[in-house]
Amino acid sequence: MNISQLLLNSAQARPNHPVIVFKEQRISYQELATKVKQKAVGFRQYGIQNNYHVGLMMGNKPEYIVTYFALLSVGAIVVPINPTFKENEITHILNDSEAVALIVDEIGLTEVQKAEKGFSSVNMIFSLQDAAPYVSWHDVSGDAEDYFIEQKNKDDYAQIIYTSGTTGKPKGALITHGNLEWMTQTSVNMLELSSEDRVLVVLPLFHAYAKLQGLLNSVITGSTIYLEERFIPNIILDRIAKEEITIFLGVPTMYTMFVNLPQINELDFSQLRVAGCGGASLPVEILEKVNKAMGVDIGEGYGQTESTVMISCFPPNSERVHGSVGYPLPGIELKVIDPNGKEVPAGEVGEIIFKGPNAMKGYYKKKQETRETIKDGWIYTGDLGKQDERGLLYIVDRKKDMIIRGGYNVYPREVEEVLYGHPDVVECAVVGESDPTFGEEIAAYVVVKQEKTPDDIITYCKEKLAHYKVPRKIYFMEELPKTTTGKILKTPLKNR
Structure with missing residues (x-):
């Protein structure tokens, strides 16, 4: 279809x-x-x-x-x-x-x-x-x-969604009409959506998460989309209450900003029954503050572009376990494996792999990357996680060297390539720093030929990169830490 x-x-x-x-x-x-x-x-x-x-x-x-x-x-x-x-x-x-x-x-x-x-x-x-x-x-x-x-047909392509790979170069994930139909129907059933729902969509529609959970889920059920151009915390929070929104889709940064607004304790959110959160893990203290102020449990889940958005989640009326991203969706097989491809026991950390009707067909024009990601029908996520005895999934770390800033994925290599284009940059390394608002902030450690200010570097990056990829913290160094073979070591920078 x-x-x-x-x-x-x-x-x-x-x-x-x-x-x-x-x-x-x-x-x-x-x-x-x-x-x-x-x-x-x-x-x-x-x-x-x-x-x-x-x-x-x-x-x-x-x-x-x-x-x-x-x-x-x-x-x-x-x-x-x-x-x-x-x-x-x-x-x-x-x-x-x-x-x-x-x-x-x-x-x-x-x-x-x-x-x-x-x-x-x-x-x-x-x-x-x-x-x-x-x-x-x-x-x-x-x-x-x-x-x-x-x-x-179900295997005909509908979209090519670009997502950064480990090299930092965006790759086009091939998503089919069948992927979209199955994921839409499955998530609608899981979330028990109906034509009476009022869904506020402020996340950008070019995002796979907003397009599927906000647009397609609403259209298949005949519900109403309250569409917003941009996220202004106090305005969006007021709109959720005033319009009696039942479904809100956000990222951790949005909820962090919400709980810091004084009016959150004065508004009526009694109609809000689903508060979705994607893009990154939400700190437990923010989860608890949202639950106390808005009377709703945030539904954390796990997925990626290659999974047509979602792999696991908590159904609305299920018991939440803080730190977990829920259960694999019905119809999805999921394993946690060791480096040899052997499934690890419950509680042990390994790489998350999955297969199912939500799995992309490959990367456009990238046979090698497709072979590295899809093996015997299983998609290797590059993420490290574990499952407990109940089957609940926990994300432990990103195997891929990725920064998540305000729900946006940023790959250091892409930012570094831009920095290396600056005539005065000799060496650079980009890492994520913990940030109370955005989850992670982008930090660049830079060796320059002649004296520069942080604003010089930031201004240069703004001309070359989307706003969320621009490093906000610039540290100048005489030299970067390296291995004996000359490879830059990022761990000491992350631990500074």
Whole structure:
């Protein structure tokens, strides 16, 4: 089934029920379905065909949702891109994915204009903001009567979601229509979602977590999405209470900011029944503060892009065990193994591997990385964890050298490559430092040729990296610690 059929089904079942509330707009399921049909016909008229790869680079707005379902309807494979990405980041993803078209809004337009000269496969750009010679998004429209949905099998690709690998270079995970359908249906059943739910989505829709748990889960059940452009803690907290939100999806940073707001103890959150948390582990003290102030247990889970978002979680009415990320989802096989591939006893630490209908099919155009990650049908997560006698999963550490800042994954190697591009940087090493607000903050240890200030380095990085990848702490050193063979040692830096 083409995953966009979910929207058509709900539009037929509850045409007048609101699907999107955004600022002053209230859009019904029937209205959204009509917009999607018109846009899909328009895209076909502009030459977007079945299996074309199309970059989608927008912030949270109804136009994103219309475009997403329209592209899926015509059979295109969607390549989501963070709209705050810089020129080199945009170019890499579009070229690596062999995208033939790009849809961009006003947030990323300037960087796209700078990056365009480096595009190797993109031959058409649609802009939400008028920007000749790009095609105006608003001109892409046809007669809804001419609409038809491209039929898809469960193994046909729906998305290429880019996630950084151990080298720091983003890799495109191939996610199928079957992956999305199974994960959506499974998580809806686990969370007991219904058409009466009101789901607040402030996490960016280009994120796999927000797209599935916020968008697809809502659409399949016919519930209402309260869509927000950006996270302003006091405004979002007020909105949860005022709109009687029943489902909120966040990352640890958001909850940390919530519990530090005085109004959290004055608002009524009695309608909130599911508070999801992804991206990183949440400190126990924050969990307890949220539970006390908002009257809801945060539902921590575990997953990755390669798992179509989720591997394990706590069902809403189950007993929470702090420090655990719950039970593997029904239908997923999970093991914890030693370096020899042997399953370890309960309580012992090893690498987490899994298999199931949520598993990606591989990395686009990266056979070697695919072979290293998928072995005999099992996906090797690169994460270290353990299971107790009840089957509860605990994440112990990241095997991959990754920093999680405010729910965003940042790979040191990518930041280091940018730093090495600075004419005065001789050596550098990037590590994560514990931070009470963001979980981890990015710290760069730098050896320079001539005197520089931290602001010099930060300003340079801001021109090359998305905001969440920019190191906020710069330490200048005479030399970096190294092994006898000259390899930089990061452990002493992390322990400083």
